[in-house]
Amino acid sequence: MLPTADLPTVIPSEECLAWSYDNELAIIAGEEVHLLLPRIASGEPWTHVHFEANVFTYDEWPAQKQASFADMSIGEEQAKVVVLAIAWSPPGLAKHKRSVLAVLTSNLLVSLWAPGGDPTDPDQWKRVLIINVKRIRSMAWALIQSQSVEFRSLLSAKKWGTALLAVGNDYNELSFLTVSSPYNSDSTEWKSITLGHAIIPPVQKQVHRPSLLWDELSAKHFIDLVSFGDWKSAGEIKVVYRSSGLLYQSVLAISNDPLQAVLNDSSTHQLVPQDLYSSSLKVPAFMQNAMQTIREDYGKAHHLDADGVVLKTWGAASIGGLFAVCSTSHPANMVEYQTNSESSARILFASPEGADSTQQTFPWQNAKEIDDGDVCKSIILSTLDYQLLASLILTSRDVKIVYAMICATLHASMSDRQREPCINAADSVLEILEARSSTCLDLERRALSARKEHETTTARDSEHIASESSHDPHAPRAQLLGTCLMCGSAVGLHAAHETFVDAYCLNRHLYCTYSESAFSTSLTHRNL
Numbered sequence: 449m450l451p452t453a454d455l456p457t458v459i460p461s462e463e464c465l466a467w468s469y470d471n472e473l474a475i476i477a478g479e480e481v482h483l484l485l486p487r488i489a490s491g492e493p494w495t496h497v498h499f500e501a502n503v504f505t506y507d508e509w510p511a512q513k514q515a516s517f518a519d520m521s522i523g524e525e526q527a528k529v530v531v532l533a534i535a536w537s538p539p540g541l542a543k544h545k546r547s548v549l550a551v552l553t554s555n556l557l558v559s560l561w562a563p564g565g566d567p568t569d570p571d572q573w574k575r576v577l578i579i580n581v582k583r584i585r586s587m588a589w590a591l592i593q594s595q596s597v598e599f600r601s602l603l604s605a606k607k608w609g610t611a612l613l614a615v616g617n618d619y620n621e622l623s624f625l626t627v628s629s630p631y632n633s634d635s636t637e638w639k640s641i642t643l644g645h646a647i648i649p650p651v652q653k654q655v656h657r658p659s660l661l662w663d664e665l666s667a668k669h670f671i672d673l674v675s676f677g678d679w680k681s682a683g684e685i686k687v688v689y690r691s692s693g694l695l696y697q698s699v700l701a702i703s704n705d706p707l708q709a710v711l712n713d714s715s716t717h718q719l720v721p722q723d724l725y726s727s728s729l730k731v732p733a734f735m736q737n738a739m740q741t742i743r744e745d746y747g748k749a750h751h752l753d754a755d756g757v758v759l760k761t762w763g764a765a766s767i768g769g770l771f772a773v774c775s776t777s778h779p780a781n782m783v784e785y786q787t788n789s790e791s792s793a794r795i796l797f798a799s800p801e802g803a804d805s806t807q808q809t810f811p812w813q814n815a816k817e818i819d820d821g822d823v824c825k826s827i828i829l830s831t832l833d834y835q836l837l838a839s840l841i842l843t844s845r846d847v848k849i850v851y852a853m854i855c856a857t858l859h860a861s862m863s864d865r866q867r868e869p870c871i872n873a874a875d876s877v878l879e880i881l882e883a884r885s886s887t888c889l890d891l892e893r894r895a896l897s898a899r900k901e902h903e904t905t906t907a908r909d910s911e912h913i914a915s916e917s918s919h920d921p922h923a924p925r926a927q928l929l930g931t932c933l934m935c936g937s938a939v940g941l942h943a944a945h946e947t948f949v950d951a952y953c954l955n956r957h958l959y960c961t962y963s964e965s966a967f968s969t970s971l972t973h974r975n976l
Contacts, residue, residue, distance in 0.1 A: 449738055450797040450810065453494055455482055458791045461532060464774055465765035465795075468536040468547045471812065472567070473765070473772060475795070476531045481551060481561070484795070485568055489815040499573045501551045501561065502529035508578055509555060530554050538592045540608030541629050548576070548629075550613070556583040558615060560627070560638070577638040579625065583618035590614070590676040590685055608632055612685075612702075612709075613640070616671025620691055622646040624700065624709040643702065643709035648717075651692050687711065688720065695720040731764055731773050735798045739775065742794060746777035756780050762793065770799050770810075821862040825870055828853050828860075832873040834880070842884050850881055851928040858895055871899055885928060 457477040464476040473484040479502040484494040533552040541548045542562040549561045558579040564572035579587075592609035611627045625640045650669035669692050677686030683702045688695065696717040702709045731739070739759055747757045758780040764773045773796045778784055797810070831853045842850070857867065857874045875896050882889050 449741075449808075450799070451493060451808065452742075452797065453484055453496075453795040455496075455793045455795065456791070457482065457793060458788055459762045459774060459776060459793045460530060462762055463533060464763035465772055466534045466536050466549075467765040467767040467772065468549075469539045469767070470546060471767065471770075472536070472547070473795070474534050474536065474549055475774065475793075476534055476763075477793075478530050479528070481531055481534060481549070483567075483573075486810065486812045488812050490813060493810045493813055495568045497568060497570050497573070499561070499570050501531050501559070501575075502553055504529075504555070504557070508559075508575075509557060527554065533587065535587060535589055537589050537611050537613075537627070538609065540592075540632050541611050541627060543631050545608060545631065548627075550579075550587055550589070552584060552587055556585065556618065558584045558587050562629075576629070577627070577640060579613070579615060579640055581615050581617055581623050581625075581642075584615045585618060585670050585672045586616040586674045586689075588614050588674045588676055591679065593679045593683075593685070612643075612676075614674050614676065614687065614700075616674045616689060616691075618668075618670045620648045620650055620669040620671060622648065622671060622674065622687070622689060622711060624711075626707075641707075643707060644711070646711035646714070648689070648691050648696075649714055651694060731761055732771055732798070735771060735773055735796060738796050738798055739773070742775065742777060742796065750779065752779060756782075770797065772797050821860075821866045824856065824860045824862055825866045828857055828870045829873055832857075832870070832877050834873070834876045837877055837880050847881065847885050848928060850877065851885075854878070854881070854892055854896075858892075858899060867899065871896055881928075887928060 455475060455477065457480070459476065460478050461476045466474045468474070471486045475482040475484070477498065479500055480498050481501050482496065482498040485497060487493060487495055530553065531551055532554055535550045536547045537550065537560075539545055539547050543565065546563070546567070550558055551561055552558050558581070559575045560577040560579070561573055562576045563569075564574070566572055590612040592611075611632070613625045613627055615623050615625070617623070623645050624643045626643060627638075627640045628635050629638050630636055648669075648671065671689050671691050673688075673690035673695075675688045677688065677697075679685045680699065683704075685700050685702075686697060687700045688697045690696075697720050698712045698714075698717045700709055700711050743757045743759055744754060746752070747754055750757075756779060758778050759775045760778060762774040762776065764771065766772070774793055775796065776791075776793050831850060837850065840846070854874045854877075857870045862870070875893070878889050878893055878896075881887075
């Protein structure tokens with residue numbers, strides 16, 4: 449059985465688990481969100497991180513006046529703000545093309561959280577955006593539409609697709625938005641754009657002898673569940689939502705010119721039987737043995753027999769054949785008294801293949817050591833693809849990236865076996881690069897030929913390539929090299945440094961610290 453994870457916290461909400469595409473598990477824990485981040489090639493499977501998601505500034509959440517008696521409310525500002533729901537976006541929005549976490553809190557706001565460079569540092573998890581829709585009750589991300597992914601350039605904003613978010617609010621409305629960030633577009637800030645709204649006409653249920661409470665509650669109609677299905681065709685995706693306790697499904701059509709989203713007319717929405725659709729993931733049968741073990745351990749610790757222990761399941765999630773279930777143990781036939789400091793929840797993990805075996809580790813714990821030369825080779829070959837580059841519209845930044853890969857072929861630390869296909873790939877794209885940049889690359893061609901004969905490219909050759917444009921930023925070769933933001937001289941990859949980021953200008957200012965192109969190059973490595 450896979451190792452469990454114990455969290456010293458109270459789980460106040462069902463549907464408390466969400467799993468990202470990078471195997472990051474998020475758990476709702478009252479005012480906080482806990483994260484279990486996988487530790488690659490480590491004896492410990494997880495890094496445990498948590499952050500408070502209920503703290504807002506006055507600009508983010510303006511003060512609310514006390515509501516009227518008709519609303520049966522004492523005022524939202526007097527209630528404790530807790531997390532109600534969480535959902536991971538498709539990859540590509542956050543830094544290094546990671547996913548962002550959407551968090552719905554009880555003040556009916558959806559905020560997006562993303563880490564900085566190190567997701568294992570709790571201080572780097574920040575609220576980057578609040579969705580500009582009033583009184584949100586439900587939310588869901590759509591899968592990336594494969595037809596929307598474009599390869600017009602190496603750094604195309606749509607190379608990872610468009611992040612589509614749906615939210616349902618207190619006014620029985622569905623809103624559809626796209627979310628962009630500095631890491632998936634040319635924008636310098638996080639922002640959301642509303643593509644369309646859909647007002648759902650309320651449905652009045654017929655109740656025999658309704659009470660005053662029923663009359664009051666039935667006057668309130670809101671969408672408390674929304675979910676996306678698969679893309680039916682180019683620009684069409686199925687949407688399921690729940691309003692007034694009834695489930696409906698419809699089709700959302702998205703057009704690019706102009707960019708908008710239109711939900712089918714409400715009269716065509718199909719009623720979905722409750723037993724055919726459930727927002728929760730059922731606990732798989734192969735996890736019952738593990739749950740029985742947890743029940744027995746709790747009974748032994750509290751002197752209870754097996755029938756005197758009940759397990760409450762708070763949520764389940766799965767990704768890539770790996771299942772997670774959050775549960776808590778309680779006595780079945782007596783009153784339980786427990787303080788928050790004594791509360792704990794246990795996350796059980798299992799996979800169909802390892803359910804009846806002695807599997808004790810997660811797949812990422814057994815990761816083999818990666819050969820740096822193989823990594824360099826993969827990055828270079830994926831960039832220096834003749835068929836791809838011949839069909840792309842190369843921007844000035846793309847040209848610099850392709851040229852950097854050619855330099856890396858000459859200087860990166862690789863064995864002769866690893867370097868040979870890279871040299872052939874670099875030699876095949878030189879003609880494309882010369883045409884796109886209007887620059888003669890005979891020096892690079894000679895250097896590649898020399899490496900084919902197993903000769904060594906000297907540091908003087910590299911200095912000569914960089915020095916051609918060091919004093920003339922308008923020289924033809926200058927458009928191929930990065931520019932130092934400190935002194936303005938050219939930046940090149942030199943034989944003394946063996947990695948993509950170990951580059952410096954002629955005045956020895958580090959490339960990765962001061963140059964925007966270094967960020968662009970690292971971003972491209974992630975894209976490719």
